[in-house]
Amino acid sequence: MQTFKKNWDITSNWQLIFPFLGIIGLLGCGYFVATRIMPSSFEDVTYEYIFIYGITLVLAYVFYRFCMWVFPKLINKWNIKNRWEMIAIFIVFAITGSASARLSAPLLDIIGIDRDSMSGWFFWPLRLIIIFLFIKYY
Template identity: 45%
Template sequence: MAKLKTRWDITKNWQFFFPIFGSILVALTAYAIARRLLHLFNLNNTVLEWIFTLVIGLGMYFLMIHFFLWCFKKLANKWPVAQRWEMIAIFIVFAITGSISGKLAGPVTEWLGIQQEMVSGWIYWPVRILLIFPLYQVLLVLFGWLFGQFRFFWSFEKKMLKRMGLGFLIP
């Protein structure tokens, strides 16, 4: 525990939530990828099912953890955070926001009357992607606030909108 505290600059017990929650999310993602691969290779409902899931899941888990630690190192100087555990919170916010905005884009397009079966794919997908963008912007700041990183994500939003030529939208 002492190593974990010093490695991630944890000063209060509630900050342990982020490394633990991040590890759980990575494990769930690795499991989901292993299950998808299992079905891809038609190994479901076989003797090898759980062995395959365990081996691929553990391999993916360690591969993703190694990748994220590498990303933390690369972004440490670029992103101004006071403590290292905040990097985990920021990654969690990006992951949750991307997933939820992608999932919400489908129901929103249907609510607008744009259905994949009735409209050409050349129209449907650009419209759906254009709908994801504003959803993503709003959700990013919202989830950033929920995870205690509002200041980081608000400045991130302003920078991103200015670079896209939409800086006039933010006062």
């Protein structure tokens, strides 16, 4: 445990929540993607579960490796003192980004804009602008 704390620059026990939440987030992202790419040709539910859990673990590891590749670059660029702070920043980005993406669809529905009523050339840039506004002021 001391090695783990040293690797993540953890000085207090309360800071252990961030690596734990990071692992939960990686597994959640892996599960979300695994359920989206799951083929519908399984004959038995057991194979479905094995496929989803296997792909979830593989994707969580891929996402972890990507984060570990990005961490050193961003720590220097953002002048962050501890590695656990980077996990906290990633969690905040994930929550605000996901929330703004989820909230942009109902807002566009209220305005009366959907994919069927306008060209994709206008719909997607408009949706991205609304997402960026949510992220900035959320």
